[in-house]
Amino acid sequence: MNEILLAEPRGFCAGVDRAIEIVERALAKFGRPIYVRHEIVHNTYVVNDLKTKGAIFIEELDEVPPGATLVFSAHGVSRAVQEEAARRGFQIFDATCPLVTKVHVEVAKLHREGYEFIMIGHKGHPEVEGTMGQLDSGIHLVEDEADVLRVQPAQTDLLAVVTQTTLSVDDAAGILAAVKARFPKVREPKQQDICYATQNRQDAVKLLSPQVDIVIVVGSPTSSNSNRLREVALKLGTPAYMVDNAGELQPEWFEGKLRVGLTAGASAPDILVQQVIERLRDLGAIAVRRMDGLTETVKFPLPKGLKIEGAAAPAHLR
Structure with a gap:
């Protein structure tokens, strides 16, 4: 293995950044615990990191005590869940991706x-x-x-x-x-619903795959967009594997492979990518090169009520 080629863009998108920051700011402002309905984003590392900081992840609202602060995950919730949460009187912050x-x-x-x-x-x-x-x-x-x-x-x-x-x-x-x-009369969205970050990461893998012998996608099994990245590479005929962390890399995958392509789903933090790079270096990789690619500048505003007076925003997961 001579070279690691990094897809660009990869990793966190604006919606994931915002969702994690909402939980971190809620913890900083209101103290632990903060309850989160469903995994805030589909990434094991992110969820475990927030658990250590005081987030409690639940699926049913009856698991949340009266008067608690509740965050809806980035995936959004049904109208019934919104109405029940309001009826129970929780302090609610909605981290649904815009x-x-x-x-x-x-x-x-x-x-x-x-x-x-x-x-x-x-x-x-x-x-x-x-x-x-x-x-x-x-x-x-x-x-x-x-x-x-x-x-x-x-x-x-x-x-x-x-x-x-x-x-x-x-x-x-x-x-x-x-x-x-x-249904020839069907109405399509004015702009397609598939998000810019999903599209950009898939486009980057389409450019990456023909240039490498194997593609590694960093992402958790529950992450839809990460699974799609692996599928995109496979459809282009490039062997591809998805790993939750560097410990899941199998040395036999890289036998006879000179160039490894590396990307990460929109919910995977960069620290996991860096750990994969270090593991690949241990397995023989010599150089790391970034592909040319789009720079994403999208940023979504936070909900009202999360400003922390006299304090910097929490250190963000990376």
Whole structure:
């Protein structure tokens, strides 16, 4: 192994940065514990780090004591969860990624105009549950092109399509084409729902893969966008593996491989990438080179009520 080629961009996106900072600021301002519904982002290291700082991750609101501070995860929650949390009187900070919130707002707006929806996404993913939970009915989930043939909307004149933000751009395009073929009047989003960071990281892997003998993706198994990065590389014919941390690297993967491509999902902190690089150096890598790529400048504002008077913002996870 001669060289590690780093994809650009990789790692944290603006929505993940914001979500983690919301939890850290809440801990700094209100003290421990801070309750978080679902993993704040899908990364084992991030979740464990926040646990040590005083975050408690829960799935059901009855696990949260009265009067506690509650943070909704970056994936968003259903309307029922929002209403129940408000009813229970928690102090709530919403860390839903603004790009997911945009989808929720679009669904609510078009629903008022009489639309039904086809949602392209993965069943059981918290983002999908949150988006579908914006309405009591009228959203039909499709995971692949075969599902499109099984959808039976009540009417087809007012039908709109939305997508999970962390899908494979290419897979979503194929499913969308099937939706449009079956429902020619379907309304598409003005801008595609797949987030800029997901798209940018997939585009970077498409550039990276043909230049390397193997691709390593740093990301947790539950991370949708990290899984998609591995799939993008595999579809281009490059062997690819996803690891939660450097300890999962297997030396036999790199036998006979001269150049290793390295990227990270949008919820994976850079410290994990650096640890993987060090492990690859131990396995024989000599040089590290960054690809040319986009520099992301997107930054999302924090919710009101988290300013820390007379104190700097918490040191951010990196």
